[in-house]
Amino acid sequence: MSDPIRAIVALGNPGAEHVSDRHNVGFWLADRLADRWRVSPAAERKFKGELARHGMGDATVWLLKPLTFMNKSGEAVQPLCAFHKIAPESVLVVHDDLDLPAGTARLKQSGGHGGHNGLRDITRVIGSQYRRLRLGIGHPGDSARVLSHVLGTPAPDERIEIDNAIDAGIAALEVVLDKGWDHGAQQLNSRKAS
Numbered sequence: 001m002s003d004p005i006r007a008i009v010a011l012g013n014p015g016a017e018h019v020s021d022r023h024n025v026g027f028w029l030a031d032r033l034a035d036r037w038r039v040s041p042a043a044e045r046k047f048k049g050e051l052a053r054h055g056m057g058d059a060t061v062w063l064l065k066p067l068t069f070m071n072k073s074g075e076a077v078q079p080l081c082a083f084h085k086i087a088p089e090s091v092l093v094v095h096d097d098l099d100l101p102a103g104t105a106r107l108k109q110s111g112g113h114g115g116h117n118g119l120r121d122i123t124r125v126i127g128s129q130y131r132r133l134r135l136g137i138g139h140p141g142d143s144a145r146v147l148s149h150v151l152g153t154p155a156p157d158e159r160i161e162i163d164n165a166i167d168a169g170i171a172a173l174e175v176v177l178d179k180g181w182d183h184g185a186q187q188l189n190s191r192k193a194s
Contacts, residue, residue: 005061005173005177006062006091007062007084008030008033008092009066009077010065011066011095011119012027012028012066012070014067014068018151021153022153023137025095025137026135029135033063034052046079047080048067049068050065050067051063051064051080062080062086070118071118071120071121072121073118073122074125074126075121077093077122081126088126088130089129091126091130093118094133095134096136097134098137098139098150099139100135100137102154102162104136105135105165105168107131108131108134109131111128113128119132131181133172137162138158171187171188
């Protein structure tokens with residue numbers, strides 16, 4: 001039995017100018033999850049982000065949206081883990097992934113940062129043993145276009161695919177919280193992209 005998830009950290013960039021960026025798919029999932037759970041993330045200066053608490057039976061799951069900008073995400077994650085005594089293995093980070101096609105969502109146990117600045121900073125402060133929910137945004141095909149791609153707005157049909165992946169990710173997360181990691185990962189990772 002793997003460690004239960006005690007914190008869901010959804011990555012994005014703060015500010016109105018970034019709301020529709022592909023880089024903010026983590027925030028998109030967090031907002032939808034907060035609605036589903038009927039919780040309202042509120043600004044918490046101590047954790048440099050917006051935080052909500054969700055009770056799951058005897059357990060508590062924290063939902064955090066760092067407001068530090070992506071490349072300083074660890075500055076929000078580290079104090080949350082320290083204050084609530086959350087082990088890295090019990091943290092799930094939700095992030096955009098260039099290596100997956102839009103419409104794809106995958107759960108991953110741990111690993112490297114893959115060049116993602118948010119993951120790089122989290123790994124710097126808590127190590128690499130945290131879990132991930134990867135939301136595919138596709139790759140523009142040219143490394144020179146990566147920055148404009150991740151900070152760009154998806155086309156309407158692409159947004160529908162990403163939204164479908166977010167829904168599948170939320171469903172899998174709820175299975176993870178209810179029945180454990182392996183059940184949720186099997187459900188999500190066997191799903192075909194929309």
